[in-house]
Amino acid sequence: MNEADFHALAQLLEGQGVGFALTDHGGRALISNKLHRHGSLRSHTLTLNDGRRVAIMPRPADTDIRFKLLAEHSTDLIVAVDADLAIRYASPATSGLLGCLPQDLHGHTLAELVVPEERAAFIARHFTKAAQHGRGPELFRALRRDGSTRWVEARVASLPPGNGLGDYLVTLRDAEQRKRAEEALGQANAELSALASTDALTGLPNRRQFDATLQKEWYRALRDGAPLALMMIDVDHFKALNDLFGHQTGDGFLARVGRIIRDNVRRAGDMAARYGGEEFAVVLPGTGAAGALEMAELMRRAVASTDFSAIVEGGYPISVSIGVAASVPLAGAGSAALVHNADAALYQAKRNGRNRVEILQ
Ligand SMILES: Nc1nc2c(ncn2[C@@H]2O[C@H](COP(=O)(O)OP(=O)(O)OP(=O)(O)O)[C@@H](O)[C@H]2O)c(=O)[nH]1
Known part of the structure; x- marks a missing residue:
């Protein structure tokens, strides 16, 4: 020829x-x-x-060509692995995701792409007998060639026997930005929920959080047969103060009183809140009448002895009246009874001359 x-x-x-x-x-x-x-x-x-x-x-075969075309133009990294996770094929997207060339992965296993601390769990979830292959995507931290890590979303699919490619097809998608966005969103949500339960003027928990905490502590005390005390604190003659100095200076006084109350509530589990207006409340779990009275007296003296000259020149005397209620909760009653009693005690303290503590048990 x-x-x-x-x-x-x-x-x-x-x-x-x-x-x-x-x-x-x-x-x-x-x-x-x-x-x-x-x-x-x-x-x-x-x-x-x-x-x-x-x-x-x-x-x-047409299917080989199609697979290659799809895999080689995909921004996702497509990896075919054997049953022992040895990498048999890796598409060109390795460079963006892992900082290496596809051929650098030959002789390595898929497990080596996962950060060591997440490796065993990742394999157990996808490649053991108990694992359900093809289950929804999962985020893990991939190990890049330079030792840095990158969030990656993985999808694992079992391949039919004798396909010539491998036992599993693993699709890896860059999830770094998504993870960052999720983290930022989580943080923003946490900040929002903190804002929603915080009083802007004093930085103390607001009425909403007070209600929720009181309810929770009331049920806990009922379950444990433990005492629970509540303090209602009201600034005396605050209207006169507002009228004298103006609302804005009044706010300054309230913020300062809020700080005094917070600084005097030190035991873990105790919670001071702004109840509303010029009124504050303190929940004291595990505290009986004697302990609550002692704390209330401490609080009253702390306010009365504070120098407010940082707010108005020459200072201005401020006092608070405090109503205390304490009880071991009984089934059938509710936390509202405790609030009612503390309020009644507060009313009593006002009637008896202010700048004093009264208790109703
Ligand atoms: N500056 C300021 N004033 C407030 C705020 N919330 C409530 N007040 C004022 O606090 C005053 C409370 O007045 P009253 O309830 O009459 O009681 P009081 O003048 O403190 O008198 P007693 O409680 O009886 O000692 C009102 O003038 C309210 O307008 C606030 O957030 N900022």
Whole structure:
């Protein structure tokens, strides 16, 4: 067969979807068609009498070509692994995600891409007998070549036996930005919920949080058979103070009184809140009448002895009246009874001359 015949044969075979190449006896390529240059499929080689070699290879299956096209143009990293997680194929998206080339992953396992502390759990969830393959995507931290980590979303699918690619197809998607956004959102939500339960003027928990805490502590005390005390604190003659200095200076006084109350509530579990207006409340779990009275007296004296000259020149005397209620909750009653009693005691303290503590048990 002369060279012209070979050319004709190469064209004919290309038309049939078959790869074809002719080399001289030194292995130098003489003729080949496009399909032969295409890929790594196994070829059949014939050696002619004169030493030239003819290599004929089947056209790659359409599905192989499609898979390669999809995988190689995907921004997701597509990895095929064996049952022992050895990497058999990695698409070019390795560079963005892992900072390496696909060939750098050969000889490595998928497990090595996961940060050590999450490795065992990740494998158990996706690759053990108990794992449900193809289950929803999961975020994990991938280990990059330079030792840094990156949040990645993984999807694992089991492949049918004999597919020639591997046992699992793992799709890895960059989730760094999403994770950052989720974290920022979580933080914003936490800040929002803190704001929603905090009084802006004093920085103390607001009425809403007070109600929730009192309710929770009331049920806890009922369950434990423990005492629970409540203090209602009201600034004396505050209207007169507002009228004298104006509302804004009045706010300054309230903020300062709030700080005094907060600074005197030190036991974990105790909670001071702004109940509303010029009124504060303190919940004292595990505290009986004697302990609550002692604390209330401490609070009253702390306010009465504070120098308010930082708010108005020369200062201004401020006092608070405090109503205390304490009881061991009984089933059938509610925390409202405690509030009612503390309020009544506060009213009593006002009636008895202010700047004093009264208790109703
Ligand atoms: N500056 C300021 N004033 C407030 C605030 N909330 C309530 N007040 C004022 O606090 C005053 C409370 O007045 P009253 O309830 O009559 O009681 P009082 O003048 O403190 O007198 P006694 O409680 O009987 O000692 C009112 O003038 C309210 O307007 C606030 O957030 N800031």
